[in-house]
Amino acid sequence: MKKILKRVFSLRIEETVAVLFFAPMVYFTSKAYYFFSVKGNVPARIQGDMQRIWVTVGVLLLFLLIVKIKPNWRIVRDWLPFGFCIAIYTNLHDTVHFVNAADIHHLLIKIDQWMFGVQPCVWAEQFISPTLTDIFILAYANYFVLNICVAVVLYFQKRYTEFRYVMVTTIVCYYIGYFLFIIFPAAPPRLALKAYFTVTLHGQLMEPIKHAIELSAQDSRGAFPSLHCAVSFISMFFGWRYLRWMFWLMLPMVIMLVLSTIYLRHHYVIDLIAGLVLAI
Incomplete structure (x- = not known):
């Protein structure tokens, strides 16, 4: 018992939060899998969620083994919690309705209508073209670069203290976002x-990416708040603080990402505002 408590209290904050969220992830993913199994048709995304659980468990056990055998391999402990965070995010994202089925998007629609007199996503239809759609798909996909680029550069510069600030803040933001999704x-x-x-959105070169994004979130209930915006704003903040040149490099990318969330119909404007508040 003492050994277990010692290990628990030796966990970093991002590791502790991952442990706390892992059990609910397993429970609700299993619940979703059972629900669809009874109906005789388990969606591919839920099957993928179950497979992801087993992979995550395997990686977690490997992680614990490495930490025990090679305690000085800090790179494993520095980066794996982010991987766990993304795995947990993906599963919880797919199973929100099994936790809370009380949707609020009708309220978000009313708020956007009150602020602008129109629905921004519908209003943006007048600008739709295949070329512009490709540009915004690429801008939206850049999120996967924006959320870790500052951390990667700081890590290669061996600025580990600053790296930890960035990584912990980003991971905690994700988990708070998951909780708000629920x-x-x-x-x-x-x-x-x-x-x-x-008007239907159709790209050209980037259409497969758009299709993959929409397929992975075809029944999504994770619009509010926008974690795309929240995490991108966090990256910009730390870019300004630690890597000023990177801030200026990211600025146009983040602006395009924010616009893409409206153009591609992934978010309401109030989601973006909530994402900014979460980042702050």
Whole structure:
């Protein structure tokens, strides 16, 4: 018992939070799998979620073994919690409705209508073109670079203290975001406002990426708040603080990402505002 308590209290904050979220992830993913199994049709994404659990467990056991045998391999302990964070995010993202089915997107739609007099995603239809769609798909996909680029550079510069500030803040932001998804489940505009769109979004070169993003979140309830914006704003903050040149490099990318969330119908404007508040 003493050994177990010693290990628990030796965990870093991002490791502790991962442990706390892992059990609910397993429970709700299993619940979703059972629900669809009874119906005789388990969606591919839920099957993927179950497979991800086993992979995560395997990686976790390997992680514990490495830490025990090679305690000086700090790179494993520095980076794996981020991987766990993304795995947990993906599964919880897919199973929000099994925790809370009380959608709030109708309220988000009303707030956007009150602020602008129109639905920004519907209003943006007038600018749609295959070329612009490709540009915004690429801008949206850049999120996967923006969320770790500052941390990667700091790590290669061996600025480990600054790296930890960035990584812990980013990971904690993700987990708070997951919790808010569960409290405030909301479908994105591309689902909730589907009846109001008169123009279909089609890209050219980037269309497969768009299709993959939409397929992975076809029943998404993770619109509020926008973690794309929250994590990107955090990256910009730390870029300004530690790597000023990177801030200026990221600025146009983040602006394009924010615009892409509206153009591609992934978020309401109030989601972006909530993402900024979360980042702060």
